[in-house]
Amino acid sequence: MQGANYSLDRRTLLQRTGAATSIAGLAAIAGCIDDSNGDGDDEFVVTQGEFATTVDPNDHNDSPTYNVLDQVYEPLWDITSDGELEPRIVEEWDHPDDNTMELTVRDDVVFHEGQEMTASDVAYTINRAVDEDVGIVSEQADRYPGVTGAEAEDDTTVLVEHESVASLVEFNLATVATVVSEEWMEDQDQPANEELNGTGPYQVEEYTPDQDIIYTAFDDYWGDVPDIDRVRYRAASEASTRVSELETGESDLIVNVPPTDTAGIDELDDADIRTVTSLRNIFLVMPNDDEPFDSQEFRQAMNYAVDVDSIIDNVLDGFGAPSSQPLPEGVFGYNDELDPYPHDPEEAEALVEESGYEDVEITLESPEGRYLNDTEVAETAAQQIDQLDNVSCDFQIVDFESLTESSLDGDPSTSPDFFLIGWGNPTYDGDYGLTPWFVEGQASYNFMDDDIEEMITESQSVDDPDEREELLQEINAELYEAAPWVFLHREESIYGIRSDVDWEPRADESIFLDEMQR
Amino acid sequence: MSLAKFLIKRTLQGIFVVWGVVTITFGLRAIAPGDPVDLIVDPATSPEIRQQVREDMGLDQPLLIQYIEYLQGILVGDLGFSYQSRRDVTTMVIERVPATLELAIAATIVAIVIAIPLGVISATRRHQPSDYSATMFSLVGISTPNFWLGIMLILVLSVQFGVFPVSERPVGFVEAVTVLVTTGYFNDLITWFRHMTLPALTLGTYFTALITRLTRSGMVDELGKPYVTATEAKGLPSVLIRYKHVLRNTMIPIITVLGLQLGTLIGGAVITEWVFDWPGLGTRLINALYAGDWPVIQGVLIFIGIGFVVINIVVDSLYAYLNPRVVDE
Incomplete structure (x- = not known):
């Protein structure tokens, strides 16, 4: 055997040394800092698809912003995941007469910047939303139905004046009236977009607008101090990035996991998928101002033509639940006696014939990326309708902004003939799911039916909760027959989370970090 | 004038x-x-x-x-x-400008550091395996969509091997250098480097491929000129000829492209920033x-x-x- 030559020339030596140094450097960089964000290991990171659009708690109306701000700002009372009202800043409330609510606020609540919370702050918060002269034109104003104003009677008593029934006001105040300090707020530019000062279980440590916000537990919180001490909220718009962050440990809770990624996350040792059927209905709107949707038979035929179970199984990977009426299950006024329309193409064809609109051509319009697999859902529904012998159905993607401009302007004649949209019910009260869509003058008004409109208006003045619930259920039954929409499904909220966190997602899409145990 | x-x-x-x-x-x-x-x-x-x-x-x-x-x-x-x-x-x-500038400059640096030696090697070893490899790299680099490359880099280098973080920019370059200079604490700079690497590689790949091809073609033109033969006849070392004389003459059009591409990178970092959640x-x-x-x-x-x-x-x-x-x- 010939002896090996182990001598190295200068060039080879330099090459090998350089390569070794590079590898060692890379390894050192990878290993020398365990925490990739440069933050503490005990930090709990929540990554949403979108960050808060503002930090003024009275000046927004979207879920991602509620989720970020709900840790800092507290409502008067809360709605539990079962839809029950639970005292929070307000210890108890009463109704001295039909148009007044008397609130008794806690006397041990302080704001993060040290101000003591009084009844005056609560009254100011309500007035700030319903009275534009107080500070801002709040887009939450319509979520205070019938509330005309509030006044502090003493340090712990607030009188709220309202024109609608008490139970309706109670449900709505639970989701929007997050209390701000009057003294502090009046010193801010309006709306208050730069700083936060609430009474909630977390206070702000650092806030970078549109990027992230770091919270720490508030030691002087009147309730139980949260188990998770430090939290960071951020956003990553790209879903695969959020999933990768969970996989690498950079994030501990991610929202809106794509159905196709759920199996991969479930296989991880330290993370899992948690889901809940949300209070958001997805449906196909059929404004009845024009042919062929002015025919009840034709609208019912569309419901029979679409195979919702197949869409849920095949397009949504099983993530969703079929719906039968405008209100989702769990909302006050939901009618559990109504079953979803079955898939029956023959019945659909017969009804089309009965309507007199045989061989009609229609087009279904859908936004893209707004809801879970929205275009695929709409395209499949359009194909199923198109398979009827006597209807031809096309499909078209439209920009969401132009869709809302034309369909949510309160005028059915400007709406597309047939379109997909979603509607959440965060107040847990049926009025929020009915009034905007079926009462003239409301932005989403797309279905003209005087009887139904009258019933809804009547429900707003029925004091007895049982009687009101019965009336709302009756309205749902009427709407089931009237078929203003093709009732599709309730959207599923899909989360990826560290396995050691004790937390169940809520149907209203809210995330309260102080409820988590680790 | x-x-x-x-x-x-x-x-x-x-x-x-x-x-x-x-x-x-x-x-x-x-x-x-x-x-x-x-x-x-x-x-x-x-x-x-x-x-x-x-x-x-x-x-x-x-x-x-x-x-x-x-x-x-x-x-x-x-x-x-x-x-x-x-x-x-x-x-x-304005608050988003530093992040985008950092990314564009880092991508440019990635391109220069990789592309110029690669282009020189490719030009001086024409029709050899190293030339074919560099040409293939250029072709792949120019053809690869940023979106796909970014996700692949995340899956391989972050999720699989855990070398680099997936996303974010926890600290800016100026901030990290300031901390280093004032306190001697270098972890911020390393954190910046680790977070910058994958976005810079993603954004810089197309640019790297482009500069490699420009360098190669420029070098090939220059190497055929009489002054190269003259310097070789004088007995100058080939490394000196390539890097001091030939490359210098090749650099003029490359610098022009670099300048203009920096502008393109500032405007074109949209997809890369989106994938890595880079706040630019x-x-x-x-x-x-x-x-x-x-x-x-x-x-x-x-x-x-x-x-x-x-x-x-x-x-x-x-x-x-x-x-x-x-x-x-």
């Missing part, structure tokens, strides 16, 4: 271009579908409140008045307020596009337009300085 006159002419042309960008983006906003009020308030909001918001934002004014007021605002650095967050758009744009102008633009937040869209586009114009003026000035004949032409 003197250099000063040349620069004044270029600057005036630049101002005209920026005015064009401002006008076109304003026109796009005017013809874009969707009512801005829908972005400011919830669709379910009553018509009275919607009208109030319309008046508050000046959206009830005639288009010409809105345009004139917008131009007046730009002259004093006021780009209006975001429909979505109500924040000052000028601040929203790209993510700001794409989020604003999704939300239909026109004041922000306009602000970012105008800033990118100004960036292009400034870089072009700088490149033209350098050209004029290095080659005075350009001024006369």
